[in-house]
Amino acid sequence: MENLYCYLALLLSTIFIIIKLSNNRNKNLPPSPFSLPIIGHLHLLKQPLYKTVETLTLQYGPILYLKFGSRPILVVSSPSIVEECLTKNDIVFANRPPTMAGKHFTYNSTAPVWAPYGNLWRNIRRFASVEVFSHISLQKSSIVREEEVHSLLGQLYKVSNIEPQKVELRYLFSLLVSNIIMRIVTGKPCVGKEVESMDVGKELLKEFKETFFADLAMNMCDFFPILRWIGYKGLEKDMIRLQRKRDEVLGRLIDEIKQKKTSSLNNATIVDVETKGTLIETLVHLRESEPEFYSDNVIKSILLVNTIVTTMEWSMSLLLNHPEKVKRRGHLLNDSAFAKLPYLCCVINERVLNPPQPFLLPHFPSEDCIVGEFHIQRGTILLVNAWFIHRNPKLWEEPNRFKP
Known part of the structure; x- marks a missing residue:
């Protein structure tokens, strides 16, 4: 019986992907590597994920179109394209992708970070x-x-x-x-x-x-939504x-x-x-x-x-691995002292350029739009490749060095 469910899932997924491919054939999509039926580009992904995406970005450019099963993914690794997505098309990309975890763990996407754009989103932001x-x-x-x-x-x-x-x-x-x-x-x-x-x-x-x-x-x-149906x-x-x-x-x-x-x-x-x-x-x-x-x-x-545990841990790791950058103070500091500590501000800014997570939280366009010269379909998941942007030698001098 379990094999029957697997074959049924395979058949339905194949039909769904064929329909999607026929719909996309005449649209100007971003560059994309060769994909396999059903799984798309999942076969290309190896750990660590950000290194795989870096290799693909260097090969295909700063705007990359991938397919993870039935999900279209847009990976952006250029500051100008990120700005276009999140400034010019900010309302279009204001939502988060619907996920199984999001449904159950955020009370149907009513949590501050996951709420869809609209009245609820505005009220939560106002409260925060x-x-x-x-x-x-x-x-x-x-x-x-x-x-x-x-x-x-x-x-x-x-x-x-x-x-x-x-x-x-x-x-x-x-x-x-x-x-x-x-x-x-x-x-x-x-x-x-x-x-x-x-x-x-x-x-x-x-x-x-x-x-x-x-x-x-x-x-x-x-x-692969069919997998959810079979538990x-x-x-x-x-x-x-x-x-x-x-x-x-x-x-x-x-x-x-x-x-x-x-x-x-x-x-x-x-x-x-x-x-x-x-x-x-x-x-x-x-x-x-x-x-x-x-x-x-x-x-x-x-x-x-x-x-912000990961952020604190990452910041301390950077400081401990660069002891020459650590400045000692003779007393405890409080919030009011922050403005008088420009070096600490520099450490925090430099930490921002070394994000603990390679990708920002995903975005989800509510309608079709144009990014660059490419057509981006409604429902495509946007991933901003912060790791690559912050380590691009074309943008930063000695990007891999910790220099507050």
Whole structure:
């Protein structure tokens, strides 16, 4: 029976691809290497992926058309073409591609980064600008960041007092950012100070990250939709199971805030709007004025904030591998000191030119458009090849050197 499903999937995929090829025959598509039936260019991909794409870019040019199964892919490796896509055609490319992970892990694409262009997208951006990234909001949360940084440094000092030993920065950075986010969102850290054992802390942090930092990358079911119908490797079942777990945790957090607020009102306690401390309290409060927008699912999707752990780890790796670039300070720094530290700004700018991920988050055109001189179909996934752009010797002098 399983073989029958495979043959059926093969037949349907072949028919679909033949129809797509006949539709594309008369359109001016970007340069593309030879592709195979059904799988397209997947046979060309080898790890690491960015090196394979670099080889193809050098051979076919800065705008490259690929097919990953049923999905057309546009890989752009030129700043001018990227600008054309994301400036001239910014509204066309404002969406993210629909994926199986996106459907289950972002509450049907209502998360800030994955929301489709429109009223929901504008409302989420407005909320993020005012309640999360505004100067006032960042000032309010600065004490949380400072306390968690001091806690991390205290752990490092405690370890160094015993004897010199290697330190796993990935764990410490993950702990730092996760605790900051959880305290801003809920008022409680992910792993509290009462956890003395680093092994216990690692287990708690691992469980937290597995639950809330789900992988949104595309998988084989996104490239071959027929595989989703037959439950390929149980991928979708695992996603549904994980999402139920996340949903239960977030639901409990929201219910706690509702009960706390109801209890305060019943006890005739005056609640000052300006004292709303956590992000989840702010969201529950805003739902009273805009219930049509701040549904439970939208609130939960906003709470699922991504972290900057990889960015921090990558920055520290660059500094440690270039000790001559490290400048020492005699005291701890806070947010207000940032503007007075031009060298630190240069380090951050140089880190931007060494992105931890080779491709930016994908974009998804909502209609056909022209990029360069080429016809780009609606539904083509746009991948910006940041790794190649930031290491192109035609654009940068000594691009592979770390030079703040």
